[in-house]
Amino acid sequence: MSKISPCLWFDGEAEEAAKFYVSLLPGSRIETVQKNPADGPAGKAGTLLVVEFPLAGQRFMALNGGMRYDYTPAVSFKIDCADQAEVDRLWDALSANGGEVERCGWLRDRYGVSWQIVPTALLKYLGGSDAAGAQRAMQAMLGMVKLDIEGLRRAYESKSAA
Known part of the structure; x- marks a missing residue:
């Protein structure tokens, strides 16, 4: 095969x-x-x-x-992270020594390769049964550089716009 x-x-x-x-x-x-x-x-x-x-x-x-x-962000490698500690560790390592952070969990490492550092909880909040909560979580994500699980959770669970 x-x-x-x-x-x-x-x-x-x-x-x-x-x-x-x-x-x-x-x-x-x-x-x-x-x-x-x-x-x-x-x-x-x-x-x-x-x-x-x-x-x-x-x-x-x-x-x-x-x-x-040169690499472009048109092709990137997504790493699914179990928790914030893993997000933080990989974000810090891949963005160090000349890496460039972008928004919504994207970065380029020191070699120019694009990565998405994504907590698995993101799908829970963006695809949750509460459509308004999912919209608030999406808006919160769009304002983030490194993704923050607690911030996403708060946005999803809040009853007013984030």
Whole structure:
């Protein structure tokens, strides 16, 4: 059966990025490191070409492609977080050292890769049976940078507009 896995393109930081990513999520590890077999556009013979790694069960490949390409938020990686502590830990780690925070739980890490750090409780509030509460939670989320579960809960449960 065919499988799909993302390939992240780097200009020399593939191994560094892969090690960083696998340090953040349980069940993640570097599996394969492949060197360039000969001098070429992606580097000199013997330099790192590809790193393959599962990240929380999803397979990824990081490639040192030999030039820089910019990522866009049109493709991002969403991490479902069980609680605020996990949201905070991943948000802080991924946005550190040159990362850029955006709104509604989105950020770009130091390599330019876009991530969505999303508490699983978000769906409970946005899809709850109280339509007015869901609307208040949506408005609260739109005003947040890092998502705050307690703020979403308060907005959902309040009886007036957030």
